[in-house]
Amino acid sequence: MNIHFDQQHIWHPYTSSTHPLPCYPVVGASGVHIELEDGTQLVDGMSSWWSTIHGYNHPTLNAAAKKQIDAFSHVMFGGLTHEPAISLCQSLINITPQGLERVFLADSGSVAVEVAMKLAIQYWACQGSENKCKFIAPRNGYHGDTLNAMSVCDPVNGMHSLFKNVLPQQIFAPSPQTKFGALWNDDEMLALDELLQQHHHEVAAVILEPIVQGAGGMRFYHPNYLKRCRQLCDQYNVLLITDEIATGLGRTGKLFACEHADISPDILCLGKALTGGYMSLAATLCTEDVAMGVCQGEPGVFMHGPTFMGNPLACAVANASLSLLESGEWQHQVLRIESELKQGLQACAELSCVDDVRVLGAIGVVQTKTAFDVATLQKQFVSKGVWVRPFGKLVYVMPPFIAQTEQINQLTTAIFETLQRFSN
Known part of the structure; x- marks a missing residue:
């Protein structure tokens, strides 16, 4: 994948043309995982900007798209x-x-x-x-x-x-x-x-x-x-x-x-x-x-x-x-995710760099006292196998509703461990 061309010629959202943020090359996505070119699997904590509520490559959605495109x-x-x-x-x-x-x-x-x-x-x-x-x-x-x-x-x-x-x-x-x-x-x-x-x-x-x-x-x-x-x-x-x-x-x-x-x-x-x-x-x-x-x-x-x-x-x-x-399953999924986010992010409230922690539904937010460099934080998250894209003082997750307990725990643990590095 020609990442150099991407950096030189393609604008990504909210990114400078002179100092573009790093972009990670994606070759696949399934369930709650995004697959990078080097084989790394990332748990998607963003639902691709809050949209992929059922996860990636869902058989029901795939079938609907294939049936319609043939018509x-x-x-x-x-x-x-x-x-x-x-x-x-x-x-x-x-x-x-x-x-x-x-x-x-x-x-x-x-x-x-x-x-x-x-x-x-x-x-x-x-x-x-x-x-x-x-x-x-x-x-x-x-x-x-x-x-x-x-x-x-x-x-x-x-x-x-x-x-x-x-x-x-x-x-x-x-x-x-x-x-x-x-x-x-x-x-x-x-x-x-x-x-x-x-x-x-x-x-x-x-x-x-x-x-x-x-x-x-x-x-x-x-x-x-x-x-x-x-x-x-x-x-x-x-x-x-x-x-x-x-x-x-x-x-x-x-x-x-x-x-x-x-x-x-x-x-x-x-x-x-x-x-x-x-x-x-x-x-x-x-x-x-x-x-x-x-x-x-x-x-x-x-x-x-x-x-x-x-x-x-x-x-x-x-x-x-x-x-x-x-089907109504989303209600049970979101309720479970809410509980797991509250439990998993609770420890962040004790970190010196954190100002507030809040959770509602399938939304978890850690607000820091000062803004961090996005590229630095994101590199840390990728190294821990999660995709989390912070902005300003906000490190937040809005995972797909199909995310399982293990994946929610991976997201919250990655956030805690990453922010812990920036605490005194």
Whole structure:
């Protein structure tokens, strides 16, 4: 494998072209393991950025892909439809929070967020409120790397400060402060209440990641914050968008993180795990009220249509992935993983370099007091037979749901032993 060419000519995510991070050559993946070119087997603690919930090379997903590709791999979705898309949308309406009745199939999580924001703006414009075109977002949020999505990411820590002069200027609320499982204090909502009171006439929607703020800090917050957001949005006549791209489909211990607060949004975004990590597919769901409101008056249609919208191959694999979830086994898997992560990462809390340890569902996070060099940490993890990709002060794992006790222990032991080397 020509790694030199890769370093000289290929951009990888969040990597410098002058000092690129090392890339490890992969030749195979099966179950929870990634196989490197030299034969090294790594337990994948990242689920390939939170998507391969059923593991790699899964026979059910493989069979669905092979069957569909023999029929047809793609047709345009404009003026045509097909069974994989219809079945998928039926399933999504059935399993998502109540009231979400319309589905827009996109091709990535960032696009799903763009679609959600456009829906909210067009909804209010068609109601005669064109001035309602801003968004309120909690700080420490992350929603993707396209322009509108960047505008609702944390303006300081969201990796997008270089673009502040071209991004739409949004309104930011304080980030949720009460931790998941802690004692709730409703005074926390005073700031958001005040912002909505002042700006509801120009705000189309509040957009947030329910329960877990992902790439903005891997923060777990109290379900009452989400519940009160829903109430405040109703009170001030503002839509609520929940970005479940990272949290949806079981990762937090509920099928959707909204279920922790027993709420339903006006618009919901899905991606990542939708196809079990096999290929890119995303969905934006909305209520019937939003769907009908968007199409009142001019132009009478929703003006968005990705070329690969409703790709049959992706939809077929997504249907197979959802069928695996429907068995309910994921609930027992995630509950076990949560218990094992809590037990395995507990020792990290005693290390001098560690600030906090937290676990929710199949998410384990060790927050350090200072940021470490990613390449150095990653080399240590690879030497211990695990794939863990830290960022900033966060060393975290989101393993596939099929990971067994031995593999979870290997991940947590590798994290403890690696961070122990950096402790006094």
